């Protein structure tokens with residue numbers, strides 16, 4: 001009977017796959033593949049808009065990049081598969097190797113003989129005049145001082161001793177591997193259950209903080225197997241944030257030293273954090289939410305106040321000296337029947353003809369435009385958009401000799417805060433700590449084993465001694481020589 | 493004119509390191525014990541000089557001395573010198589010093605030739621003002637030093653192993669320790685390097701990023717390159733326990749790993765865009 005008769009084909013293939021994932025050569029292959037692919041990801045800039053790739057590489061290469069997913073490769077399916085392979089590798093390796101290692105390190109042969117020791121590469125023979133019992137006591141003493149644990153067994157011919165230390169070192173690599181899995185679990189949990197948000201906040205304004213809700217369902221299926229589905233939905237929370245103050249500190253040289261915001265938080269109407277200052281590197285934590293100082297800018301949709309001037313529409317001479325109108329507060333233009341009110345603003349004027357709406361094209365102040373209401377004797381007469389860059393556009397006030405010119409504005413600074421929740425981080429940090437502990441165990445604790453066989457040979461006592469270590473052979477050779485010397489061997 | 497003490501000590505250290513390197517080479521060639529001792533003394537003096545440079549730099553700039561390329565290179569030189577001296581005292585193998593000091597001198601030379609704008613004292617931008625940033629760099633550089641020494645050792649290993657295989661002999665090569673010892677020392681350097689690199693470059697870097705930006709990992713080029721480097725050294729560790737990869741292939745991986753480290757440190761700053769670009773602005 002051949003093996004293929006005994007083993008169905010799926011078992012053979014399964015065994016092959018298991019063998020592959022249990023193999024160290026495959027680990028090297030995966031590690032190098034991950035390294036090389038990651039290099040590509042640093043050379044091709046990630047997550048840029050499509051135009052970028054077309055501009056950089058031409059349309060042919062760009063479409064190739066998009067079809068492979070190289071523009072967001074760390075989240076491409078093939079990159080994830082490599083990571084999954086790494087995980088599978090670790091799991092299979094551990095299942096394969098851990099039990100036999102555990103057995104071999106804990107259940108060591110104790111009753112051995114001189115022949116067994118002769119087979120250990122690093123062995124010595126010592127001949128002494130003392131009685132075996134005294135020699136044994138001496139050896140026990142020496143090894144105890146060196147913090148070895150010792151077991152002994154009496155055989156018919158003599159005494160065999162087994163001394164060991166540093167078993168924990170053997171399991172350092174397992175701790176590292178498990179820690180790696182743990183870190184990945186933390187990262188995955190974070191990517192499923194965490195969220196990250198960004199918002200612009202204005203001084204004095206109160207904002208309700210959105211959070212994300214999860215719903216689990218299984219409404220999709222694959223060949224009848226229900227697939228778990230996680231839906232994420234943003235909803236308003238009971239947490240409200242007020243920005244009390246935002247400011248920037250500068251060095252004497254004019255470079256920016258620090259961005260600071262003072263925040264007040266209330267939860268269900270109750271103030272829970274009052275006037276807490278945050279800055280870059282010093283976020284605010286509240287119930288799993290973290291608020292980071294992340295940027296700042298000038299508002300794109302409002303101004304503090306705007307400056308106007310009235311001109312004679314015929315001569316274009318100044319008719320009324322420049323004046324400031326505050327946001328949303330009616331202002332009576334001196335010496336006229338007119339009153340204006342600033343009602344909206346966009347920093348980069350955009351107009352959508354299909355919906356007839358005005359919108360900011362960007363947060364940059366490329367084409368600032370302001371919307372004012374004009375009243376005459378209390379009655380609204382016009383509601384024009386005025387442009388900072390195109391002063392004479394739509395400037396005429398209807399049925400009058402005046403032109404209203406938008407001369408400037410004082411922006412409102414906002415603070416950009418990142419708000420996030422990542423329930424996986426704690427696990428990631430635990431994994432990281434374990435990884436360091438595991439590395440220290442693996443690299444600095446050596447599993448040292450010494451077998452000794454003490455027997456009477458005519459009127460002398462013979463000690464056979466052999467030692468093994470899992471790594472660091474040369475240092476151990478020296479230590480073993482020291483031990484041999486203190487037992488009484490190698491006297492010249 | 494006011495003397496800038498840090499520059500003074502840097503120049504001193506530069507010439508001391510130059511002399512140190514020459515002495516180690518002279519010792520390697522002549523095997524005169526006196527030259528060996530002189531080399532060690534010179535190495536200690538150079539290390540002290542570069543340490544004083546760092547002390548004065550800290551005083552002059554008001555922050556830890558590794559916030560730009562010039563400072564961090566100097567810091568690297570100091571760490572690798574200390575690491576080497578510890579190794580020399582523990583294992584009493586002095587000929588390796590020629591190689592390590594050559595690496596150190598190359599680093600000093602590169603540092604002294606940095607354009608002036610990279611040497612300048614810069615006030616710390618908001619993101620860098622964090623104890624986590626300082627610990628991150630401190631620990632990562634100990635890692636670099638470990639990898640640097642392992643790199644030197646791996647090169648000597650390859651030369652030595654080739655001679656041993658062919659049973660060839662040359663007085664310069666014969667003075668190196670046995671290849672098996674070199675392999676063990678190289679492994680030890682990687683082990684120390686790996687721990688500090690993992691802790692510094694990956695973990696503390698992640699802690700810092702999490703504090704500053706709210707994400708512990710964002711695949712920016714510097715982060716990705718530290719991961720690449722880390723994979724390479726993980727491969728080294730596993731190569732050493734893999735049949736067919738022990739010895740020479742592992743040594744090549746160690747060399748490759750240090751090239752990756754250099755790119756992580758220099759290449760990313762100058763070639764690739766990203767958060768960490770010291771060279772930008």
Ligand code: HEM
Nearest residue numbers: 022023024027086089090093170173176442443726729733
């Ligand atoms: C990036 C991923 C990995 C890291 C960081 C890692 C880390 C380590 C470390 C630090 C050691 C100790 C090395 C030493 O003592 O010199 C080790 C040993 C080992 N690793 Fe990994 N490992 C990884 C992936 C894997 C995978 C996927 C496998 C599965 C085949 C594996 C199998 C082993 C084995 C068999 C040992 C030797 C075990 C021993 O001597 O106790 N490793 N690993």
